[in-house]
Amino acid sequence: MTHDAAVSIQQRLYPETTCFGCGPANPKGLHLNSFPGDGVVTATFRPWPEHDNGIGYLNGGIICTILDCHSAAAVMAEADRQGWHPLGDAALSYLTAGLDVKYLRPCSLTEEVELRATITEATEPTILAEVELVWDGKVRAAATATWKRWRPR
DSSP states (O other), X not given: OOOTTSOOHHHHHOTTOOOTTTXXXXXXXXXXXXXXXXXXXXXXXXXXXXXXXXXXXXXXXXXXXXXXXXXXXXHHHHHHXXXXXXOTTOSOXXXXXXXXXXXXXXXXXXXXXXXXXXXXXXXXXXXXXXXXXXXXXXXXXXXXXXXXXXXXX
C-alpha cells in the first residue's frame, strides 16, 4: 500500500496540530498519515526500536496511540464531509471520548503494520469508528473509538 503522491487527511485537515501520534507539526511525533479509500481509511506505520514492549514486540501504549490517531483521521474526514467544522478557535472538531482496545496477538516491532478505520455511526454530537491494526495478514489489535463534538467554552 503506497500513498506517496497523495496528501494525508492529517496534512489536509489539521497540518498545525502537534499531537504526538498524528500531528504533522510535532517534530518528535510519530507522524501517522492516513488516507481515505472506498469506505475505509488506511495507513501504514513502521515501529521504531524504542517502541519495544520489553520482549521484542510493539508496545501496547504505542498500539493504542496509533489506533486512536488513525480513528481521528477517519472521524475528521467524516466531519469535514458532513460540514461539521471546528467551532470557535478549536483546532479540531472532535475529541476522543472513549477507546475500547482489544489486544489480540503480538505485533511486529521491526516490520510495517497496516491500519484500517471505518465510520460506523455519525451524528453531529458523536462519531463512532472501528479501527484495526493488521500485520502479517492478521488483526493484531482492534478498537471501537467514540468521538464527541468539541465545543470550546
